[in-house]
Amino acid sequence: MSRVLALWCPDWPAVAAAAEIDLPPTHPVAVLGSGRVVACSAPARAEGVCRGLRRREAQARCPRVHVAAADADRDARLFEPVAAAVDAVAPGVEVLRPGLVVLSARGVSRYFGSEEAAAERLVDAVSAVGIESQVGVADQLTAAVVAARYGMLVPPSGSADFLAPLPMAELAAEPSLSAPDRSDLVDLLRRLGMRTIGSFAALSAVDVASRFGTDAVSMHRAARGEPERPPSGRALPPDLDVEHDCDPPLERVDAAAFVGRALAEKLHRVLSDAAVACTRLAVIAGTDSGETLTRTWRCAEPLTPEATADRVRWQLDGWLVRRHGSRTESRVVRLRLEPVEVVAAGALQLGLWGGVGEQEERARRALVRVQGLLGGEAVQVGVLSGGRGPADRITVLPWGEERVPSSDPAEPWPGRLPAPSPAAVLARSPEVWVGDGAGAAVTVTGRGGLSAPPARLRWGSREWEVCGWAGPWPVDERWWDPAAADEAVRAQVLLEDSRALLVIHRHGRWWVEGIYE
Structure with missing residues (x-):
């Protein structure tokens, strides 16, 4: 049985924000996105700061907290030394997101003698670069990631028993393994009486598939400890790799981002012609010193051109800039994108207009065309607003205008109709x-x-x-x-x-x- 090892760095956005300005680990840090706390360090939580708070309330609870804006580029750039430290001990690491990596437990456990010894070596290797981490091992990917949050090594065939008493929210805690709206699904299941993962696993697969949809089926398989997505969705068609020779060599992040964007679009044209979508991507860079750098990114959903370009930019940023902002001596002379895992494009639930990564652009062009024919008010879109009744919670605005709701949906609305809303x-x-x-x-x-x-x-x-x-x-x-x-x-x-x-x-x-x- 193939086992999965996950290494998790707690509160990584807050850790990266503190590392960027050399704050000590004991200083409270909060990271804000859209005006609310999206991550905070352990010292900040000890003083009452938690996710979801507004900036003013977080500062009122902890006046000395350092507030930083969410920055995906910073998180990825500063995580590269951690990924490199893990890769030096156990080659074949896959990055799910900055702060979380996974790899096969079989080889590393055999090399070090046991899974416990391998976990200790990996934690020590990450600690050597100044970062705290936790390791989890289980039979399936989701169980291993959840186990890493608890710092546990789940025995073989014990994933279902390990997950059963845990709250349902654990299945939606990791965004890199779930669909964007999984938290809504978990909330619905909780209101239906399923408080623990075990109660959800007790449902029949047929009932889950007929009532809740594709993502619920994946979540149900994970809850029951059944095999999840296999290592390779299908055999790789030939000639999917794309490569770019950098002349002049890349030494600046902005230039690397421009090249990465063009290469990502080229890759997705090749994938589209082969009728496949990429779910695991290797970014490979060759330097003028003869070194070859490789990092693999794994995603729950098929990569879009924008998502691919983001990962290429993050990776090059991590390779070109050292942890404390100093430049590397080597320059990138060759950049290669290699799909490691692909699935048939038709095997995944796509958007209304089809295509992987093309839905929004095609829809935008069509809507602008209709506006040109019928007038600006002819195409309107709904924006979630605040209110008590279902009709009150939608503000309808012409397409292209700033999507500002008539009232704030985040405000308390006593007497508001509880979810789900009518269809x-x-x-x-x-x-x-x-x-x-x-x-x-x-x-x-x-x-x-x-x-x-x-x-x-x-x-x-x-x-x-x-x-x-x-x-x-x-x-x-x-x-x-x-x-x-x-x-x-x-x-x-x-x-x-x-x-x-x-x-x-x-x-x-x-x-x-x-x-x-």
Whole structure:
């Protein structure tokens, strides 16, 4: 059985931000992205700083905290010495993201005598460059990454037992192994009663696939300790590698980024012609001193041209600039991109307009064309906004305008409808009648509750039995302004034909506001 070893450097964005300006490890550091803390060091957490805080609140909790902006280039550049230290002990390392690498545990454990000895040697090697790290070993990649967060070596065939008592959030904690919206899926599963990974693993694979989709299937396999993505999705077609001879040699990061961008676009044209997508990429550079530098990047999703260019830029930045900003003596004279693992382009869920990495650009051109034919207001897009009802949470703006919501979605909205939102929100809400088991109309009490549990619902000439309901969620908006005040109560009802409706009680009558799928 092939075992996977993962080495994780905790709080890497904060560690890199501190290393860039030579702050001591004991100084609290917080990294901000979009105005909120996205990473913080252990000393900062000890003083109350945590992810999600705004800058002002983080500084109020820890006045001496050093605040740095999120910088993917910095994280990758300063991680290169760590990756090189691991690679010197155990060749074949793959970078999932700056701060996390994986490799096969078989060779390194045989060389050092055991997995425990190999883990100790790797931690010592990383410690020699001034970085703390933790190692995890398991049968599957996801279990190994989670084990690294706990510093554990999971016994063979024990991945499912190790993961079972852990919270569901562990399956969405590592973005390099999951789809972008996995946290939403985990939140949905938690609200359905699955608090631990073991409870999710107990579901049948058929039920998971039919209800939750492709990413849930991958997550379910990881939860059950089943084999995940194999080392190679398919045999590599010939002549996928692309290479560029650098004349003059590259010694500046901006010039390297320009070359890397052009080479990334060339690689994706070759991949597109072969009808494949790259999920593991080797960046290879030859220097004028005769040295060959190689680093492999592994991704959960197929690489787009932009993502490929980012990884090439990060890697060259790490090779051309030493940890403390001094230039290397060698210059890059040859750059090569080599797909190590590819999958058939049709085997992955692509965007609405098809293609890997081309969806957004093709959509943009089409929408601009429609605007040119029909006018600027003819193409509009929705922006997530703040509000209590499903219709209130969407601001519709013409395509091309700055996407500024009418209200802040991050603000608290007491009485807001809990997720998930209805799949369809009706522009004109039809009136319905809601009754109890005795045939009397269900009304709303003065305290915002229902007079009786809903049992029947009549919509037009048809009537259904209500099999289940949730709520109510009362809303009392702008009560201080009689002209703009709005008092309503929302509830969810499940009909006998398996349809679910969002109904709202306003001015003494019930209306259908949305329909769930």
